[in-house]
Amino acid sequence: MNPTFRRFADCLLLGVFTAFASILVVTAYPALVTACSMLRDDEPVGPIRFARRLLTTLRAAWLPALAFPLLLLDVAALRAGVPGAWALAVVLGVVVVIGLRGAAVWHPSLSWAGVARDAWRDPSGSVLMALAGAGAAAIVALVPVTALLVGGPLANALVAVEGRRRG
Numbered sequence: 680m681n682p683t684f685r686r687f688a689d690c691l692l693l694g695v696f697t698a699f700a701s702i703l704v705v706t707a708y709p710a711l712v713t714a715c716s717m718l719r720d721d722e723p724v725g726p727i728r729f730a731r732r733l734l735t736t737l738r739a740a741w742l743p744a745l746a747f748p749l750l751l752l753d754v755a756a757l758r759a760g761v762p763g764a765w766a767l768a769v770v771l772g773v774v775v776v777i778g779l780r781g782a783a784v785w786h787p788s789l790s791w792a793g794v795a796r797d798a799w800r801d802p803s804g805s806v807l808m809a810l811a812g813a814g815a816a817a818i819v820a821l822v823p824v825t826a827l828l829v830g831g832p833l834a835n836a837l838v839a840v841e842g843r844r845r846g
Contacts, residue, residue: 686718686835689717689718689724689831690718690831690832690834690835691828691831691832692724692831693714693717693718693724693729693830693831693834694714694827694828694829694830694831694832694833694834695827695828695831696710696713696714696724696726696729696830696831697710697711697713697714697830697831697834698826698827698828698830700713700729700733701830704747704748704751705744705745705747705748706733706737706744707744707747708740708743708744708746708747708778708782709733709736709737709740709743709744710733710830711782711830711833711834712736712740712743712781712782712785713729713732713733713736714729714830714831714834715782715783715785715834715837715838716732716736716785716786717729717732718834718835718838719783719784719838719841719842736785739787740785743778743781746778750771750774750775750778753767753771754771757771772809773798775809775812776798776805776808776809776812777791777794777795777798779808779809779811779812779837780794780797780798780804780805780808780837780841781794782834782837783808783837783838783840783841784797784841797844801844804840804841804843804844807836807840808836808837808840811833811836811837811840812833815829815830815832815833
């Protein structure tokens, strides 16, 4: 099979796996981390392999998994028009970019301070990741059925941005 076509099929399949793993809101971030790690490691994609890698990620990434629902509450506060919304939006944007960068490079001994440093040192990569996340959110907002697939292409974009920086 053509390697490019295999990568495309893996992205779509990982999108479906990520969507189903994200049904419990707490598992959404670890599901994205799992998709990124499978693409980064060029591992064959399958439901059993995804589930095993997801369980490993959940054991190591429980803190970011718990933080994700809090980010959703922050977004709800922004939409409600809480005072100081612009400051909350800036902080939320920075946290989302650092979270996306963390998903792209995740390993069990990840240093979040190192991820924040990388985000600061590579502003163009941070902008690309923010645009990838915003693009994925816009696509899902416009065509909600794509929520079943968008996790895979988002993971591919995150891994590609990190790969561009690492050479």
